[in-house]
Amino acid sequence: xxxxxxxPLETQENRDMEDFIQYTVQGLSAGGFYALAALGLAxxxxxxxxxxxxxxxxxxxxxxxxxxLLGTFNINFWAALVIIPLLxxxxxxxxxxxxxxxxLRLDILYNFLLTFGLALLLVDLVKREYxxxxxxxxxxxxxxxxxxxxxxSIQKYQLFVFAFSVVICLAVWLLLTRTRVGMIVRxxxxxxxxxxxxGINVGRWVTPIFGFGIALAGLAGVLAAPFxxxxxxxxxxxxIVLFAIVVIGGLGSILGAVVAGFxxxxxxxxxQAYAPSFSQLVIFILMAIVIxxxxxxxxxxxxxxx
Amino acid sequence: xxxxxxxxxxxxxxxxxxxxxxSRMIRRTVxxxxxxxxxxxxxxxxxxxxxxxxxxxxxxAISVDLLLGYTGLLSFGHAAFWGSSAYVTGLIxxxxxxxxxxxxxxxxxxxxxxxxxxxWLSVRRAGIYFAxxxxxxxxxxxxxxxxxxxxxxGENGLQGVPSNFFGIKLVESDSxxxxxxxxxxxxxxxxxxxxxxxSPFGRVLQSIRDNPARARALGYDVEKxxxxxFVLSAGLAGLAGGVFAISxxxxxxxxxxxxxxxKVVLMTVIGGMGTLWGGPVGxxxxxxxxxxxxxxxxxGIGIITGSIFIVVVLLFRRGIWGTATLLIxxxxxxxxxxxxx
Numbered sequence: 286x287x288x289x290x291x292x293p294l295e296t297q298e299n300r301d302m303e304d305f306i307q308y309t310v311q312g313l314s315a316g317g318f319y320a321l322a323a324l325g326l327a328x329x330x331x332x333x334x335x336x337x338x339x340x341x342x343x344x345x346x347x348x349x350x351x352x353x354l355l356g357t358f359n360i361n362f363w364a365a366l367v368i369i370p371l372l373x374x375x376x377x378x379x380x381x382x383x384x385x386x387x388x389l390r391l392d393i394l395y396n397f398l399l400t401f402g403l404a405l406l407l408v409d410l411v412k413r414e415y416x417x418x419x420x421x422x423x424x425x426x427x428x429x430x431x432x433x434x435x436x437x438s439i440q441k442y443q444l445f446v447f448a449f450s451v452v453i454c455l456a457v458w459l460l461l462t463r464t465r466v467g468m469i470v471r472x473x474x475x476x477x478x479x480x481x482x483x484g485i486n487v488g489r490w491v492t493p494i495f496g497f498g499i500a501l502a503g504l505a506g507v508l509a510a511p512f513x514x515x516x517x518x519x520x521x522x523x524x525i526v527l528f529a530i531v532v533i534g535g536l537g538s539i540l541g542a543v544v545a546g547f548x549x550x551x552x553x554x555x556x557q558a559y560a561p562s563f564s565q566l567v568i569f570i571l572m573a574i575v576i577x578x579x580x581x582x583x584x585x586x587x588x589x590x591x
Numbered sequence: 592x593x594x595x596x597x598x599x600x601x602x603x604x605x606x607x608x609x610x611x612x613x614s615r616m617i618r619r620t621v622x623x624x625x626x627x628x629x630x631x632x633x634x635x636x637x638x639x640x641x642x643x644x645x646x647x648x649x650x651x652a653i654s655v656d657l658l659l660g661y662t663g664l665l666s667f668g669h670a671a672f673w674g675s676s677a678y679v680t681g682l683i684x685x686x687x688x689x690x691x692x693x694x695x696x697x698x699x700x701x702x703x704x705x706x707x708x709x710x711w712l713s714v715r716r717a718g719i720y721f722a723x724x725x726x727x728x729x730x731x732x733x734x735x736x737x738x739x740x741x742x743x744x745g746e747n748g749l750q751g752v753p754s755n756f757f758g759i760k761l762v763e764s765d766s767x768x769x770x771x772x773x774x775x776x777x778x779x780x781x782x783x784x785x786x787x788x789x790s791p792f793g794r795v796l797q798s799i800r801d802n803p804a805r806a807r808a809l810g811y812d813v814e815k816x817x818x819x820x821f822v823l824s825a826g827l828a829g830l831a832g833g834v835f836a837i838s839x840x841x842x843x844x845x846x847x848x849x850x851x852x853x854k855v856v857l858m859t860v861i862g863g864m865g866t867l868w869g870g871p872v873g874x875x876x877x878x879x880x881x882x883x884x885x886x887x888x889x890x891g892i893g894i895i896t897g898s899i900f901i902v903v904v905l906l907f908r909r910g911i912w913g914t915a916t917l918l919i920x921x922x923x924x925x926x927x928x929x930x931x932x
Contacts, residue, residue, distance in 0.1 A: 393719050405897030532720065532723055563738075
C-alpha cells in the first residue's frame with residue numbers, strides 16, 4: 286500500500302490509461318462482429334442491389350447454430366467456425382434461388398420488404414424452437430481468461446475476435462481486389478451491362494455472392510456466441526446498428542463497411558464506459574452528422590446517395 | 592398549365608369525360624358508405640377494444656401509405672410518431688385529467704414536432720436510404736424513452752392512462768361507447784388523408800413519387816414537399832397512436848419499437864399501397880389474425896405474418912385492395928367488350 290500511495294496521481298492516470306486500452310480492445314472486438322456482418326451486407330448490396338433486412342436474423346442463426354452444434358452434437362467452437370459459415374452459405378443460396386431472385390429486376394424496396402418478412406419468420410421460428418431464454422455457450426478452451434501486456438490486462442477472447450475479423454476482412458479485400466473472381470464481381474457490381482457484353486455470365490455470380498454475404502453474417506454470429514446472450518431476438522438490435530454502419534460507411538462501399546464497423550464498435554464501447562445512458566444514442570448522432578456532412582457516407586460515391 | 596401537365600392520363604380522362612366523372616363519383620360514394628357502415632357496425636361484431644385497435648392501426652397504416660403510396664418514401668420508423676404521441680397523450684391525460692381528445696391532440700402535435708428534425712434529415716436521402724435512416728432515428732427515440740425513466744416509466748411504461756370525457760361515465764368506462772367517440776377522431780384523420788391526397792399538394796407529391804427530376808424541373812422544391820408530407824403523415828400516425836394509448840389505458844416501450852414500424856408497413860403493403868383503403872383492410876386482417884392466434888395460444892405470430900408478407904411481396908404486390916380493384920376492372924372491361932360484340 287505504502288509504495289502505491291507515494292504517487293497517487295500518477296497511478297490514477299495509469300489506471301485511466303489501462304481502462305482506456307481495455308475499452309478500446311472491447312470496442313475493436315465488438316467492431317469485429319459489426320465489420321464482418323456489414324461487409325456481408327455491403328457485398329450483397331454491391332452485387333445484387335439488395336439491402337438484406339434478414340442480416341440480423343442470419344447473425345442470430347449463426348450464434349444459435351453454434352450453440353446447437355455444441356449442445357446437441359458436441360461440436361466445438363473451432364469446428365463451428367468452419368461448419369456454420371458453410372451451412373449459412375447453403376442457406377443463403379437457397380433463399381436467393383427461392384425468393385430473392387424473383388424481385389431483383391423490381392424496385393429495391395421490394396426485396397427489402399421481402400427480407401423483412403423473412404426476418405420475422407426466422408426470429409419467431411427460432412423463438413418457438415428454443416424459447417426466449419438464452420442458450421448457453423462458453424469461451425472456447427485456450428481463449429479464456431486474461432492476457433497481460435505490460436500492465437494492462439485484456440480478455441484473450443476479445444483480442445482473438447479482433448485479430449480474426451481483421452484477417453477475414455483482409456482476405457475478402459484481397460479476394461476482391463487481387464483475384465480474377467474478385468475482378469469479375471467488382472465489374473458485375475459496377476457495370477453489369479458492359480460486363481455481360483464482355484462475355485461474362487453475371488447471373489451465375491449473383492447466387493454465390495448472396496450466399497457468401499450470408500455466410501459472413503453467420504460467421505459474425507459464431508464469434509458473438511461466447512460473449513453475447515444467444516436469443517432469438519439478438520439480431521433485432523444488431524440489424525439497426527448495421528444499417529447505421531452502412532449509412533455511415535456508404536452503402537456501396539466495402540472499405541466503408543469495415544471501417545465504419547470498427548468505428549461504431551469503438552464509439553459504442555467508449556459510450557458504455559464514459560456515458561452509459563447515451564451509449565446507443567451516440568451511434569445515431571454520428572449517423573446524423575454523416576448524413577449532414579457527407580450524404581453519401583464516409584466512403585460512398587456521390588451517385589449512390591440518391 | 593403546369594397543373595394539367597402533372598395530371599396522370601387517368602385524371603385527364605375524368606377531366607374530359609363527364610360520364611366517367613359521374614361513375615367515379617358514384618363509386619366513391621358507395622365505397623365511403625360501405626366503409627362508414629363497416630366502421631359503425633364493427634363493435635357489434637367483435638370485442639369493442641379489438642375494434643378500436645383495428646381503427647387505430649388503420650389510420651396508422653393510412654399515414655404510412657401517404658408516404659409510401661403517394662410520395663414514394665418508405666418510412667421504417669413511423670413507430671417514433673405513433674409511440675411518442677402515445678406517451679405524450681398518456682402523460683397529458685394522467686397529469687392534467689383533460690378530456691381525452693385534447694390529450695390526443697397534444698400527442699399529435701408532439702409527434703409532428705419530432706417529425707420536423709427527423710424528416711429534415713431523412714428527406715436528404717431517397718429510396719432504401721430513407722428507409723434505413725428513418726429506422727435508425729426511430730430507434731434513437733426508443734433509446735431516449737428507455738433512458739428517460741422519470742417521465743416514461745422505462746420498462747414499466749405509463750400505467751393508468753384515464754379516458755376522461757367531460758364526465759360522461761358511459762364513454763369513460765364502457766369500451767363500446769368509447770369506440771364511437773374515439774372512432775370519430777380516426778375518421779377525421781382518414782378524411783384529412785383523403786383531402787391531402789386529392790389536393791393540388793397531393794398531386795405534387797404524386798409527381799415527385801413518379802418523377803422527382805421532372806417535379807424539380809417544374810420548379811417544385813422536392814425536399815420541402817417531402818418534408819411537409821412527412822410531418823403531415825407523422826401527425827396522422829400520432830393521432831392514431833394517441834387513440835391507441837387512451838383505449839388501452841397504458842403505454843409501453845413496444846409502441847416505439849421498430850417492430851411496430853415494421854408491423855404497420857406490413858399492414859400497408861398487405862392491404863395495398865397507394866390506395867388509402869388498403870391500409871384499413873391490412874390493419875383489420877393483421878389485428879384479427881393476431882387476436883385469433885393469441886386466443887388459440889399460438890406463440891409464433893411472426894411465422895404466419897412473415898409468411899403472408901413474403902407471399903404478398905412475391906405474388907400480389909398490389910396488395911389485397913389493389914388486386915381486388917384490378918380484378919374488378921378486368922371483369923368490367925370483359926363485360927363491356929362482350930356487350931359490344
